[in-house]
Amino acid sequence: MASHETAKVALLYLDLDRFKHVNDTLGHPAGDELVRQTAARLQQAIREVDTVARLGGDEFAMILIDVHDIRGAEDVSEGLLQKLQEPFKLADDQVFVSASIGIALSTGPDADADDLLRKADIALYEAKKNGRGRYQVFAGDMDDLLLRKRKVESELRHALNGGTGIKLAYQPIFAADGSTILGAEALIRWGHEVHGGLPPAQFIAIAEERGMIGQLGKWVLHEACCFAVGTELPWVAVNVSPLQLRDAGFAEQVAAILAETGLAPGRLQLEITESVLLDNNDTTRAALAALRQSGIAIVLDDFGTGYSSLNYLRRHAIDKLKIDRSFVNLLGRDESSVAIVRALVDLADALNVGVTAEGVETEEQKALLVAMGCRQFQGHLLSLPLEPAQLLRLAGLLPGRDSTQAAASA
Ligand code: C2E
Ligand code: MG
Ligand code: MG
Numbered sequence: 422m423a424s425h426e427t428a429k430v431a432l433l434y435l436d437l438d439r440f441k442h443v444n445d446t447l448g449h450p451a452g453d454e455l456v457r458q459t460a461a462r463l464q465q466a467i468r469e470v471d472t473v474a475r476l477g478g479d480e481f482a483m484i485l486i487d488v489h490d491i492r493g494a495e496d497v498s499e500g501l502l503q504k505l506q507e508p509f510k511l512a513d514d515q516v517f518v519s520a521s522i523g524i525a526l527s528t529g530p531d532a533d534a535d536d537l538l539r540k541a542d543i544a545l546y547e548a549k550k551n552g553r554g555r556y557q558v559f560a561g562d563m564d565d566l567l568l569r570k571r572k573v574e575s576e577l578r579h580a581l582n583g584g585t586g587i588k589l590a591y592q593p594i595f596a597a598d599g600s601t602i603l604g605a606e607a608l609i610r611w612g613h614e615v616h617g618g619l620p621p622a623q624f625i626a627i628a629e630e631r632g633m634i635g636q637l638g639k640w641v642l643h644e645a646c647c648f649a650v651g652t653e654l655p656w657v658a659v660n661v662s663p664l665q666l667r668d669a670g671f672a673e674q675v676a677a678i679l680a681e682t683g684l685a686p687g688r689l690q691l692e693i694t695e696s697v698l699l700d701n702n703d704t705t706r707a708a709l710a711a712l713r714q715s716g717i718a719i720v721l722d723d724f725g726t727g728y729s730s731l732n733y734l735r736r737h738a739i740d741k742l743k744i745d746r747s748f749v750n751l752l753g754r755d756e757s758s759v760a761i762v763r764a765l766v767d768l769a770d771a772l773n774v775g776v777t778a779e780g781v782e783t784e785e786q787k788a789l790l791v792a793m794g795c796r797q798f799q800g801h802l803l804s805l806p807l808e809p810a811q812l813l814r815l816a817g818l819l820p821g822r823d824s825t826q827a828a829a830s831a
């Protein structure tokens with residue numbers, strides 16, 4: 422591949438950023454036309470000695486020979502991105518697209534083609550992740566990170582398909598007396614032998630990035646509803662990713678799971694984050710309204726960490742706010758934190774919605790929160806997330822019968 426004297430070879434991977442969107446909104450003929458016009462622009466932008474090839478879909482590869490250093494490949498990439506920024510004429514529309522490029526440069530004339538391909542692919546993935554519309558040169562440490570991610574992804578896929586290794590823990594939420602259990606939040610756990618102990622926030626992010634969150638979220642909902650319906654637990658709360666809510670069929674999916682498991686809608690709470698409210702789109706709004714209409718409570722999780730304005734809160738029907746544990750954590754350590762948390766509790770009051778404090782770790786924090794009028798408490802002071810059977814024992818619910826059932830599913 423790289424027999425050309427002493428010069429180096431650069432491999433560029435290029436991928437259009439919103440190709441699917443063009444296909445979805447303007448139709449496949451427009452998508453095909455976009456690919457054709459892109460190919461023509463790329464061809465024009467490179468020298469005759471270089472090569473451009475379509476790899477499939479909206480992906481192209483370019484081989485630049487005789488490149489002296491990385492700067493040369495970067496200049497070409499810069500030019501390509503600019504060329505693609507000019508509007509495309511598709512059907513009767515002017516369409517603006519951008520592209521991402523991954524660059525790999527051979528170390529010398531004897532480049533290993535497979536190695537270059539792999540590096541360009543990794544660099545492209547990084548370019549997309551870092552915000553699209555940009556190029557990214559492969560850097561050595563990308564290897565480990567991406568390989569690890571891909572490994573996690575495939576293991577997670579496997580776990581989801583076979584249903585082993587993933588389970589739910591339940592963290593009870595208490596009344597102010599510290600002993601009455603009001604409900605519990607389902608928290609995913611992945612006990613993988615290799616990635617064991619990988620925190621949920623990390624593998625959830627990978628699932629979101631790699632398009633697996635729908636499947637994972639559905640599994641969690643089903644599992645949590647199945648568990649709750651066999652107990653006297655008043656309600657179970659399930660975390661929902663913003664990406665799940667963007668899926669037009671989400672509300673129906675939830676309804677189907679409730680119907681299938683037999684759990685009453687009033688016993689399910691869905692925890693969403695503030696970004697969902699900012700994501701001001703009709704699909705999300707309609708889904709939230711339909712879910713609430715059916716009797717499911719909508720809870721705003723990690724409240725105070727996002728950007729929701731009072732207007733958003735007023736406009737979107739929410740049943741409960743959960744004060745983020747970063748605020749609760751400061752109680753008793755930092756003067757102003759008391760005033761901030763009090764303001765959040767008062768805000769919930771003014772909006773006429775419930776309020777839960779999460780991450781309560783000390784008696785002092787709890788006492789301050791009780792004094793402010795907070796009524797629901799979750800945190801290590803009261804209980805860690807528990808295995809299903811442990812939760813039922815703690816709550817004194819259905820002793821015996823469910824301990825075997827829970828052990829089987831744990
Ligand atoms: P979250 O929904 O805000 O869940 C509360 C997190 O705080 C849990 O972390 C819980 O173990 C932790 N926690 C509870 N009490 C305390 C405390 O007193 N101190 C401290 N330091 N931490 C406490 P976890 O289980 O690691 O989950 C992290 C996040 O991952 C969750 O935050 C949620 O955003 C996400 N997550 C977990 N399970 C799921 C799921 O099934 N689906 C989705 N989409 N996200 C999930
Ligand atoms: Mg939550
Ligand atoms: Mg939270």
